[in-house]
Amino acid sequence: MPEEDHQWVSTALFRVCAKGKLELQDHLQLWYFPPQPSLIYHKAPTSARFFAHSLLLWMPYRLWKVRLLCTDQACKHPLSSGGLHRQVRQVLDIDRFYNLVTETLICSKCHRSYLSWNREILEQLDMAHRSEFRVTLTRRYACDIRVIRLLREQGLGNGPVRLIGQLKENHSEEWMKRVARYAKECAAFISKSCLLPPTF
Structure with a gap:
């Protein structure tokens, strides 16, 4: 996950x-969605508020309590949540990137x-949740x-390039x-005369 997202995501998703x-x-x-920049700054701003990314938290089991089954034909046991997966994906959107986080699902029978x-998991969801x-x-x-x-709107002069x-x-x-x-x-803080000028 980009460094500018660490603080706000940890505050939004976790508690002690x-x-x-x-x-x-x-x-x-x-x-x-990340906190937006303040309208007025009384101390030097950090870049995180200006460049943070949105987050899609994909946890169908945890969010909607849907019943998901192990895909092994010999098992078909209900899956349970194993917490957040460590990998974060950056998703290309029309004008920005956003973060995608998912959960790990565990079968207690076949492990x-x-x-x-x-x-295999997405196909078990109904159309409303899948969409x-x-x-x-x-x-x-x-x-x-x-x-x-x-990409679907391809026509004359409207290709991938x-x-x-x-x-x-x-x-x-x-x-x-x-x-x-x-x-x-x-710029407003750089122009102010002070003993230790801020670095940005």
Whole structure:
């Protein structure tokens, strides 16, 4: 996960239990959005608020209590949650990237484990819940369904090369908007005379 997301995601998803260890919050949700930059800064801003990414928390078992079964034909035992998986995927969206986190599902009978974003698990969900997972995953990359929809609109002069150019332009515009806002807030503190000028 990008460094700028560590603080806000840990605050949003976890709490400290009685034993002093971190555990998942009780009332989880599908989407989490980072805190936005403040309107006025009285102390030097950090870059995290300006460049943080949204989070898609894909935990169908934990969120909706759906019944998921082991995919081994000889087993077919109900799966239970094994907590968050350690791997975080960066998903390409129209103008930004966002983080995708999933849960590990464990079969207590045959001890096999699955990730909730695996095709075998997704196919067990009903259409309403399945449609909430709007990501196309490959071994190395992840892409939002909104980008895939743009590929469907192929016609004269509207092929993959044009789409790549449009995505680069969208990402660059969004990035420059955030850089400009961050630079503006930093400039006010650089111009102030102080003994230890802040670094950005």
